[in-house]
Amino acid sequence: MLSVKNIVKQYATHRALDDVSLEVEQGKIFGLLGPNGAGKTSLIRIITQITAPDSGEVLFNGKRLSAEHINQIGYLPEERGLYKKMEIGEQVLYLAKLKGLSTPEATKRVKFWFEKLEMGSWWSKKVEDLSKGMQQKVQFVATVLHQPELIILDEPFSGFDPVNAEVIKNEILELNKQGATFIFSTHRMESVEELCDSIALIHRSKKIMDGSVLDIKNKYRNNTYWVEYEGVYDTDVSTELFEVLYRDIQAEKIVLKVKLRAGKTINQLLYALLPTVNIHRLDEVIPTMNDIFIDQVKTKI
Amino acid sequence: MRKILLIIQREYLSRVKKKSFILMTLLTPLIIAGFYGLIIYFSIQGAKGTFNKIAVVSNNKTLTEKLTSGNNTSYVYVNETLETLKPSIRKSGFDYILYLPEFSLDKPAGIQLLGAKQAGLTLNNRVEEDIENIIRTQKLKESGIAQEKLDKLKSSVSIDNKKIDENGKDEDSSAGATMIIGTASGILMFMFILIYGIQVMRGVIEEKTSRIIEVMISSVKPFQLMMGKIIGIALVGLTQFILWIVLTTAISTIAAKMFVDKAPVQQKTMITAQLKAGTKMNQESSNPIAYVQKSLSNLNLTKIISVFLFFFIGGYFFYSALYAAIGSAVDSETETQQFMMPVMMPLLVGYALSLSVITNDPYGSIAFWLSMIPFTSPIAMMVRLPYGVPDWQLALSMVLLIFGFIGTVWVASRIYRVGILMYGKKTSFKEMIKWFAYRN
Numbered sequence: 001m002l003s004v005k006n007i008v009k010q011y012a013t014h015r016a017l018d019d020v021s022l023e024v025e026q027g028k029i030f031g032l033l034g035p036n037g038a039g040k041t042s043l044i045r046i047i048t049q050i051t052a053p054d055s056g057e058v059l060f061n062g063k064r065l066s067a068e069h070i071n072q073i074g075y076l077p078e079e080r081g082l083y084k085k086m087e088i089g090e091q092v093l094y095l096a097k098l099k100g101l102s103t104p105e106a107t108k109r110v111k112f113w114f115e116k117l118e119m120g121s122w123w124s125k126k127v128e129d130l131s132k133g134m135q136q137k138v139q140f141v142a143t144v145l146h147q148p149e150l151i152i153l154d155e156p157f158s159g160f161d162p163v164n165a166e167v168i169k170n171e172i173l174e175l176n177k178q179g180a181t182f183i184f185s186t187h188r189m190e191s192v193e194e195l196c197d198s199i200a201l202i203h204r205s206k207k208i209m210d211g212s213v214l215d216i217k218n219k220y221r222n223n224t225y226w227v228e229y230e231g232v233y234d235t236d237v238s239t240e241l242f243e244v245l246y247r248d249i250q251a252e253k254i255v256l257k258v259k260l261r262a263g264k265t266i267n268q269l270l271y272a273l274l275p276t277v278n279i280h281r282l283d284e285v286i287p288t289m290n291d292i293f294i295d296q297v298k299t300k301i
Numbered sequence: 302m303r304k305i306l307l308i309i310q311r312e313y314l315s316r317v318k319k320k321s322f323i324l325m326t327l328l329t330p331l332i333i334a335g336f337y338g339l340i341i342y343f344s345i346q347g348a349k350g351t352f353n354k355i356a357v358v359s360n361n362k363t364l365t366e367k368l369t370s371g372n373n374t375s376y377v378y379v380n381e382t383l384e385t386l387k388p389s390i391r392k393s394g395f396d397y398i399l400y401l402p403e404f405s406l407d408k409p410a411g412i413q414l415l416g417a418k419q420a421g422l423t424l425n426n427r428v429e430e431d432i433e434n435i436i437r438t439q440k441l442k443e444s445g446i447a448q449e450k451l452d453k454l455k456s457s458v459s460i461d462n463k464k465i466d467e468n469g470k471d472e473d474s475s476a477g478a479t480m481i482i483g484t485a486s487g488i489l490m491f492m493f494i495l496i497y498g499i500q501v502m503r504g505v506i507e508e509k510t511s512r513i514i515e516v517m518i519s520s521v522k523p524f525q526l527m528m529g530k531i532i533g534i535a536l537v538g539l540t541q542f543i544l545w546i547v548l549t550t551a552i553s554t555i556a557a558k559m560f561v562d563k564a565p566v567q568q569k570t571m572i573t574a575q576l577k578a579g580t581k582m583n584q585e586s587s588n589p590i591a592y593v594q595k596s597l598s599n600l601n602l603t604k605i606i607s608v609f610l611f612f613f614i615g616g617y618f619f620y621s622a623l624y625a626a627i628g629s630a631v632d633s634e635t636e637t638q639q640f641m642m643p644v645m646m647p648l649l650v651g652y653a654l655s656l657s658v659i660t661n662d663p664y665g666s667i668a669f670w671l672s673m674i675p676f677t678s679p680i681a682m683m684v685r686l687p688y689g690v691p692d693w694q695l696a697l698s699m700v701l702l703i704f705g706f707i708g709t710v711w712v713a714s715r716i717y718r719v720g721i722l723m724y725g726k727k728t729s730f731k732e733m734i735k736w737f738a739y740r741n
Contacts, residue, residue, distance in 0.1 A: 012735060045722075048519040049519075050515070050518050050519060050722065051722075070519070070520065073519070075515075075516070075519040076516075077512075077515040077516060077519070079512045079515055079724065080512055080513075080515065080516060081511040081512030081513040081514075081516070082511065082513055082516075083315075083507075083508075083511060083513055084507075084511055085315070086315065094307065094311055095516065095520065097307050098304055098307055098308075098517070098520040098521055099520055100303075139516070142516070
């Protein structure tokens with residue numbers, strides 16, 4: 001639904017985005033990853049039309065991004081806040097009306113969401129009387145209230161306690177089920193694993209990797225396995241079959257992390273071990289997004 | 302358009318609902334009316350004075366003319382000696398004893414005014430004047446001038462100040478009132494522009510520090526947000542101004558009525574006459590109310606107020622756009638200092654020059670240029686206006702101001718759109734110029 005094509009954004013001495021392209025599919029949760037200062041926020045500001053790119057274009061449902069799309073996007077910035085002296089209910093209403101909702105419609109929806117997230121009693125409170133977590137909840141409601149097709153969340157879980165983070169996560173999944181597309185910008189990899197269908201990794205203003213989470217993980221499998229066993233195996237055989245990355249002896253059991261040499265298979269490994277040892281466990285080591293992220297960012301330095 | 306209206310509405314309501322706004326709006330007219338009331342009160346008190354009953358003990362055979370009682374003093378000739386009357390003064394019902402010893406009319410001496418209280422300067426002067434009067438009357442009579450002739454000698458003169466306008470018609474004017482009105486509206490303009498301009502700046506800083514700006518900017522254009530804020534706050538200023546005028550007029554009318562109703566009949570007629578302001582009264586200079594009232598009725602107040610509103614809106618837009626740009630460039634109010642100076646300077650210079658140069662020479666070339674350049678014209682024009690400004694100059698100044706504020710709004714909006722998204726950086730003028738040049 002969203003195609004970013006060859007975006008370049010140059011600030012005075014600093015190129016924030018260098019020929020970045022990516023595709024966000026309808027109904028998916030898309031993770032926009034990258035270390036601090038990589039250019040994520042610059043890209044999001046272009047998608048939300050806060051700034052314009054120097055070259056390249058963004059297509060929204062096949063159409064070039066324009067003012068008509070503003071109301072179809074909901075954006076929760078990382079640097080977010082509310083008017084301190086304004087009442088909560090009034091404030092959310094105001095933000096909803098700015099997104100094009102009529103007063104009665106906006107009122108109805110604010111009431112619905114306040115009820116749903118147990119915020120009913122907050123209506124006439126002032127923002128300065130709320131805790132940070134409560135403010136975050138208000139901001140989340142303001143972001144999704146106008147039922148945008150595309151919801152962009154920049155570090156949505158920062159500042160939430162685990163209980164409220166879970167509440168918000170479930171709301172995100174539910175909205176996603178109803179058809180909303182999400183772009184997640186974060187560097188908390190565990191939430192990426194949990195939520196994202198696909199990702200793009202931006203580093204030093206360039207996209208260095210993208211694709212579905214599953215594909216990327218498969219790509220980064222490197223024939224490494226955990227083996228837990230009892231007994232002794234033939235070391236002559238093993239050295240040409242695999243390399244031991246890690247060894248731990250726990251009472252009778254031995255835990256190994258091994259990497260198969262090129263061209264060797266798991267069957268060959270089992271075949272070599274079975275005659276002399278009792279195998280308790282054998283798992284493939286699948287890299288976490290965190291590992292991939294760190295690996296990619298480090299190797300590109 | 303709908304969005305900008307929503308922003309205007311929020312900016313307006315959130316300020317008008319504030320307690321400080323309501324308090325300021327209600328209290329100021331009360332204070333003004335209070336001053337007004339005080340002036341009226343004292344002028345009535347002054348006219349009325351305290352009533353004194355004076356016993357006249359006269360040992361003087363030469364002075365045959367008798368003192369006549371006036372508004373605030375009554376003279377009663379008594380057939381007692383000073384010695385017998387003195388001890389009983391507190392019980393006698395008289396406030397003072399006036400003792401007239403024998404003296405020659407050419408050299409009156411030894412006159413005494415005795416009382417339980419020390420006689421005030423006003424009373425002393427009045428009694429002296431009364432005695433001088435009867436001495437003069439008697440002398441005139443003695444030199445053979447008839448009473449009617451004497452009466453005819455008295456005449457009352459009052460000068461009408463008139464100014465001839467371009468069409469050759471004369472109109473009433475009063476130099477003092479013109480200056481007061483000009484200065485007052487100049488000061489008011491200065492205060493309004495400053496107070497509400499700074500409110501715009503504060504509003505922008507508030508949005509930046511509370512970090513709501515990025516949420517807002519994803520819904521509306523920076524220009525819409527800036528203009529919405531500027532217009533919203535302008536409406537707050539207008540509301541306050543109009544309420545001040547309405548409330549001040551209402552309160553002073555009621556107050557004036559109450560004072561007039563309470564005053565004794567003879568003063569009442571005098572005060573109403575003064576308040577009606579049309580009457581040419583001799584005491585004009587000594588009676589501030591009548592004076593101001595009269596002068597006000599001579600000046601074209603409707604014109605002054607409508608020109609004030611125009612220049613307030615124009616000058617406010619001109620400066621508040623600059624204040625918005627400053628607000629967008631900083632992270633907190635403490636950082637505004639270095640940028641405030643260049644914006645404040647022309648306003649202050651305009652203010653200072655208007656109050657000194659223009660009031661001295663309202664038609665000079667400095668006055669002309671100050672009232673043309675948009676940086677100073679809102680204040681300078683207000684100071685000049687009561688003295689009379691040719692229509693073409695007024696129109697030219699207005700047009701220049703309109704171009705001026707379109708210019709500052711344009712410059713400011715280009716700085717603003719970049720500035721509001723910059724955090725944690727110390728901004729310099731060089732930086733702001735770069736922002737101005739950014740394409741988007």
